[in-house]
Amino acid sequence: MSGEQLSSQSGVSGASVLAVKYQDGIMMCYDTLASNGSSPRLTGVDRVIKVGSNTLVAASGEISDFQYLTDSLRDLENEDWLCDDGTERGPSEWAQYISRICYQKRGELDPLCNNFVLGGINKKRTEEPHYLATLDPHGTLFEEDVVATGDLYAGA
Template sequence: MAWQQPMNGSHASGSKAAAAVADGPGTQRTQYPYVTGTSIIALKYKDGVIMASDTGASYGSTLRYKSVERIKAVGKHSLIGASGEFSDFQEILRYLDELTLSDHMWDDGNSLGPKEVHSYLTRVMYNRRNKFDPLWNSLVLGGVKKGPKGEEKYLGMVNMIGTHFEENHIATGFGNHMAIPILRAEWREDMTFEEAVKLVEKCLLVLLYRDRSSINKFQIAKITTEGATIYPPYSLKTYWGFAAFENPAQGAVGSW
């Protein structure tokens, strides 16, 4: 959100971070990601939607923060998770707070479902992209709402330029390369919550081993017709005895 140049000016000088747009006297907004979060994993299961991420946030290549929650509830029927710039995600959450408050004030017995919130986010991201001042996030929006055809599960994604789609399982960031093949091979529509947790944890472990920005502190959330539940962070048991980990340079061309 509000960006201030460091005291010594060394970090911002000569970098894209210095290209900020004035937003009034004394206020500037960054056009370059500073503190970023990595992958979000989400999938539909028998009773609803499950979403997971780690709680790390990197300052450049430094893992600066280790207790950042990147999954939040939106209204009564939705969950949102975000990869990318954390302050931009905070700005998006502010937009969503205003949206849900405005919707609540109508007091017409209806409330915004995940489809409507996802549609709203696609317009926000595309609008900011057209201003050449994008919000540097990939957003995952999942939820459950009773409709004319009964209970309807929804899972969609929108990125920083407004590209969006709906899918049964989604992974952002590095997970788009490492977790999607696992989800395609093992996901089933009738999975129980326990099975969904095991599949999500398998993806998170692969990312922990392969993604330098991931940490062993994860958070899982679910949403059903009964509402959203965001569980406390926890760690997974790891194994670093693989041959490729013990001697990574073996068989490599050249040497260190």
């Protein structure tokens, strides 16, 4: 390869995320081990970020692709802050935005090699305030009560 890094050539990746929606909120669990193939590489890797004031995004898969997504989400957060218009994105809006990023990267033939879990409190929906969804590398979005990625998903 001539100086280009393709995300389809796996580097350091994380394994599993599990999230459950229950009456009083959402519980999200994930491992903190990052591996290079089957060899453990790093411990204590945090694969969950907070976006907005009420949304968490977790990822399994390629760590560098998750860092790319994190940068994109932080840029959008900064734009929202600069607007200072009193509005705030809820979990469903963040999920749609991540879905569009995944779809765009797939169209560029450089997909994000991650599965994402997104959960939060949607203040705009009073009848169903807890939001939980999963996204695949294609940008497909599923809202569910229980979601899993990585080895946990494969075993379900």
